[in-house]
Amino acid sequence: MTRRKFFETANKIFGFFLILLGVFTAEDKKKKSAGEKIIIPENLNEGFNFIGNVIVVKQSKTLVAFEARCTHLGCLLNRNTGNKIVCNCHGSEYNINGEAIKGPAVKSLNKLVIHTDKKSKNLYVYV
Template sequence: MTTINRRRALSGTAAFAIGVPVLAACGSDDTATDPGASGADDPSSDPTSEPTSSGSASSGGGDSLASASDVPVGGCFVAAAAKVVVTQPTEGEFKAFSAVCTHQGCAVESSTEGDIPCPCHGSKFSLEDGSPLSGPATAALASVAITVDGDSILRA
């Protein structure tokens, strides 16, 4: 006759119920190796390409990210739907990066304070190259190629 030890069955269930949430909370602080953290899961984003800042029209007619007037000089504007942050480090110079923080995958915010801030854990990134200025993030935001056509900023 086979009987199930009730105590053993319940202790296994309890271990599972406690262990799964604990494991889920043990994420890495540096998600740069996680393809989803850098926007690499977005097929229209090429993190290896360099942003451009030209006055010529986009040859591919890419997605509109912002108008130049949306992006403050010395600040940034987040195009939330596209998960892209557009910066203007100096007058007329536009750059773009993934708007997904490399620390834990939170969305960065628009700013006029001279950096790209992440509201979740306080990381700040450079307007020039997306590199971390303060942590806990240790990896740079992935570059996103853009073109500028008059007042329109488009994904290249």
């Protein structure tokens, strides 16, 4: 085998593996972006509703969903006092709009998009 032929073959093999790597990386990103589907129950209470990794805030007929993870260190948020969400780990507090109002967290909660299932009419979010 000539030197030229060797490098042509090596480049083809290397290119093939790069394409495979791109395909697997794209599939992995697609899986991560979909996330876990959380169905929002119909009978929500007014105010804060903690549903697994999601906080759904109901005000009159308006629903807003947030990821139930503290933006400080990612602790699960599952408690409120009055009109504030409180982190059990380090005491960060968030208002009804998901904005950090007491540290150590400084960033607002991640807002989630609420979807409607066309067949069942159920509401759901991806986390």
